[in-house]
Amino acid sequence: MNTVTVHEAPSVEIVRGDITTEQVDAVVNAANSGLLGGGGVDGAIHAAAGPQLREECRKLRATRLTGGLPTGEAVITGAGRMPARYVIxxxxxxxxxGQTDPAxxxxxxxxSLRIAxxxxxxxxxxxxxxxxVYGWDVEEVACIALEVARSARxxxxxxxxFVLYDDRALAAFERAADRA
Incomplete structure (x- = not known):
């Protein structure tokens, strides 16, 4: 008898909140290529996760990602002190x-979904x-994010x-969800 794996579309939620406190298996970090922390979401995740996350990222940089993580790619680590199990x-x-390609x-x-x-x-x-700080219009980000989420199997x-830090981003994602 052959077994078939069923690949389904996940359900999608849009909330306002702090991604570092989410009770999920994985949180996605909007990282810079150096993986060692920065501002915004990246800085908040590194601060919440603690030194264990920084150490894991240092090891990645010293081994697999000596040139840094390329744009559009993803890598997984533990989540340190955060409630999530992983950070992607x-x-x-x-x-x-000049990185304007929506792809x-x-x-x-x-x-990130594939790795999760x-x-x-x-x-x-x-x-x-x-x-x-990377300058993309939140309306465009919302449309692209929701398109990927809805087509995921x-x-x-x-x-x-989608955990949005402010009302402007929340409203953009809600509008994009209503249009789809």
Missing amino acids: HTVGPNRHA LLSSCFAE DEAECRSVAFPAISAG CAHVRLIR
Whole structure:
């Protein structure tokens, strides 16, 4: 008898909150290519996770990612002191540096979901990748993020939660959800 794995679309939630406190299997970090922390979501995740996360990222940089994590790709680590089990780091495109291809942003969401599914995560929390200091319009980020989430077919991920830090991002994601 052959066994068939059913790949279903996860459910999608949009909430306002602090991604570092999410009770999910994995949170996605809008990281920089150096993986050693920064501002915004990246800094908040590193602060909440504690020194264990920084050490794991240092090891990745010293071994597999000596040149840093490329834009649009993702890598997984433990979550340190955060309630999540994992942090999935992805580097969003930086509009200010001329990275304007929506496929790069789409890849951030898709690669993060792929890695979460491979790690058998059932729930994943995402921020609005590249909508902060990387200069992407939050409306465009919301449309791309929700398109990837709705087209995802996962064996394990059952919930994708977009956790937005402010009312402006929350409203953009809600508008994008209403249009779809």
